[in-house]
Amino acid sequence: MTDPRTPAPGAVVVGYDGSDFSMQALDWAMDEAELRRAPLTITHAWRWPYGRATEEARLHLRKAAEHVLYHGVDCARSTSTLTDVRADLHEGAAAERLVELSDGAQLVVVGSRGLDALARSVVGSVAGYTATHSHAPVIIVRGPGPIPAPVDPGPLVLGLGASTADAVVDFAFTEAALRQLRLVAVHASYPQPMAWGVAMAPLPDPEAALAAERDRMRERLAPWRERHPGVPVEYRSVTVSAGDALEAAGAEAVLLVVGAGRSWGRGRLGTVARAMTEHAPCPVAVVPDRAGRPPG
Template sequence: MTGPPDVVVGYDGSDFSMQALEWAMDEAELRRLPLTVTHAWRWPYGEADEEVKSHLRKAAEHVLYHGVDCARSRSAITGAAGDLYEGAAAERLVELSARAELVVVGSRGMGALARTVVGSVAGYTAAHARCPVVVVRGPGPIPVPRHRGAVVLGVTDHTPDAAIGFAFGEAAVRGLELVAVRAGHVRTAAWGTAMPLVPDVEVAAQVAEEDLLQRLEPWQAGHPAVPVRARFVTAPPKDALLDLAGQASVVVVGGARGSGRLGSVTRTLLRHGTGPVAVVPVTEGAPRAESARPGEGWARA
């Protein structure tokens, strides 16, 4: 398929893919982009003639028609198209990501089955896509209450610039606050030879937060209307972001760095988070975000 960048959403007719479709419709409207609803199917029973397989294909066409019809009838999107694919859903989503602005996929939530689904579809897509991927997690059937919480950005020394830019853009189009979070330990300090090492938590947090705001200055200048707040949390990064995920509209993290393998924090959010997670890949040749300079020893994620 060719054409302008669009928002792509995987749809299979389930409640969870409906949640993803709702999110994708919002993104397409806010970004003023066309929407592509894709549905993948394949014959699972071995060899069969085309006439037999045609029944399954017709069922797949019906599922896709429903998704596209919902997008056209329940949104102001100027262009909503369907994409029917015979093959693996994750592979098709990755293929479409090469020219998409954003890919959206649903996830069932926590539990062993959810981890299998995340590993086979959402996780694979997030690890291999060429554009940002939003994994919309839901606790159960729709409707799901719409969150108006902040856009939360998880920041480490290796967070790609693309993730920071995506978080600012998402906060801007949705009119939300951006909360940049850095998590880690506090370096201890010795105040005298006869005194034990004592962590000055307040000083550590202030230094880390000031440094984080300084790092975000170029993006803040480009989005002056976005309220920005920096937070330093004395906890493991995965615990800090999981704690914030339930109140956030979306949590934004960096994706795989060319290996097709997501980091432990991102994998934990996809498996156990309670809200949407945006995974932003490191594009080939993109410069790495600068490491923290002032106070970098105070907080390491």
């Protein structure tokens, strides 16, 4: 018999604190666990914020934290088909616990903000820290409207660049296949500035350059298209900044998938990933840039 208090390996992990943002995250996490046929671990962290405290005061706070956590667990058990839902009550920092649980998890889901985030914050400190340090992909549930998917869903958008890791592409195709979504791969680049001179080379044809880039994207994604033949794929090459391109594409998306960036593992996200966690108009998946190989 499984212990409902012990995180299951390969679980979908979700942070829950009773806020509206965490309720959206819980909805998304339940959907992910059902689609992946995975266990669901719901975690809630608490700590005494006022320095020293009597044991009775700490016990009262712990009881309140248990009430919050088991409300989330009861919601998951009563509104989903999941049979393995586990509660994880942690005394300490929520973000650190989520990162700890990410080691061995399939996926971590968090709300864009929680009860302890400043009102002026665009993305909460818990979400930002978790995305920066997690060992597993992290979905930050952002944006208005029903979560996780509307009746007429848009596409899944993949930010694709020359340094995008295979793990990021693999996650995007897997998620698109699970949710039966079309995938839009977006590659953005600024045109290189050219200095005027006597021996100046002919200006390149922008349309030809974009067409060549789309061909390179097709070649890069070919192994995953073979593995997921039911996923329709659209290629977009644009000459704007990656942030602007992905923010625009995200306006119609169910989910935006980006790599954590070259700075992942060194205590910070890459520029594009950080911008998307703060400004994307839809939920964002930040995938650690682990080394990987194309399927097949």
